[in-house]
Amino acid sequence: MDPDSLTVLRRRSAVIANRPMALGAFELELSRAHLDFKAGAEIVIHGQEQYEDRIYSLANGERDPTLRLLIRLIPGGVTTPRLAKLVPGDAVEFTGPTGSFLLRNDDRPIWFIATGTGIAPLRSFVRTVPHLRPVVLHGVRQAEELYYRDELEPHCSAYYPCVSRDPKSPQRVTTRLPSLRIPTDATFYLCGSQPMIHDVTKILAAHNIPADQIVAEPYFFW
Ligand SMILES: Cc1cc2nc3c(=O)[nH]c(=O)nc-3n(C[C@H](O)[C@H](O)[C@H](O)COP(=O)(O)OP(=O)(O)OC[C@H]3O[C@@H](n4cnc5c(N)ncnc54)[C@H](O)[C@@H]3O)c2cc1C
Numbered sequence: 001m002d003p004d005s006l007t008v009l010r011r012r013s014a015v016i017a018n019r020p021m022a023l024g025a026f027e028l029e030l031s032r033a034h035l036d037f038k039a040g041a042e043i044v045i046h047g048q049e050q051y052e053d054r055i056y057s058l059a060n061g062e063r064d065p066t067l068r069l070l071i072r073l074i075p076g077g078v079t080t081p082r083l084a085k086l087v088p089g090d091a092v093e094f095t096g097p098t099g100s101f102l103l104r105n106d107d108r109p110i111w112f113i114a115t116g117t118g119i120a121p122l123r124s125f126v127r128t129v130p131h132l133r134p135v136v137l138h139g140v141r142q143a144e145e146l147y148y149r150d151e152l153e154p155h156c157s158a159y160y161p162c163v164s165r166d167p168k169s170p171q172r173v174t175t176r177l178p179s180l181r182i183p184t185d186a187t188f189y190l191c192g193s194q195p196m197i198h199d200v201t202k203i204l205a206a207h208n209i210p211a212d213q214i215v216a217e218p219y220f221f222w
Pocket of ligand 1 (some may be wrong): 117
């Protein structure tokens, strides 16, 4: 089968686990359905109707036996309230892999800057290449949303939690980043809210980071 036909193949998978995470997020573990993918790739989950289709980053490593999605529940949203109710054994259809937010093989130092569930592809990167040693800035509203922190932090050369509603020391990735020594030779992966990606890209440009060293994946726009 040629690779292009693989990407449009609708795969039938099953829920293995649906784990609640902090502040309404949940981690959906799915059977792999023979999916071959590169770290950082996404899949499109299909609902009964086309308007229910939604795209999610894979949070599992390339060689992991199952797929994992880290999903933020959007109250009143079309799809996430339904996904949140899935139980082990339920069928899920998806296509993929898709997306261009892939781990580059360029030997550059890695900086990963995320908001919220945008941390998911970092888990895929680190589980695929454990010696990556990225510098990580994770922006969240509350400390409980620092998803996968315990698992990821030991793999990072530096890990900066940026908690915007921390009563003692509120931080955003956009306030923390300029206080750090930003290397000009790194590749910068930005994932999450579009305003964060916009603002961080401007900060990096002001630090003379070439545009081709910035890889960005906006999850939603406002
Ligand atoms: C490339 C890509 C990868 C993505 N990967 C992930 C992922 O790994 N995990 C994940 O949780 N989401 C991810 N998303 C977002 C996801 O595809 C859906 O948009 C999201 O789950 C909302 O689905 P919904 O049907 O419940 O809400 P909708 O009915 O689509 O939206 C309802 C309202 O909520 C707003 N909204 C939608 N998403 C968000 C959000 N994240 N934060 C705040 N407001 C929002 C919408 O603008 C709309 O006004 C990704 C998006 C893209 C483009």
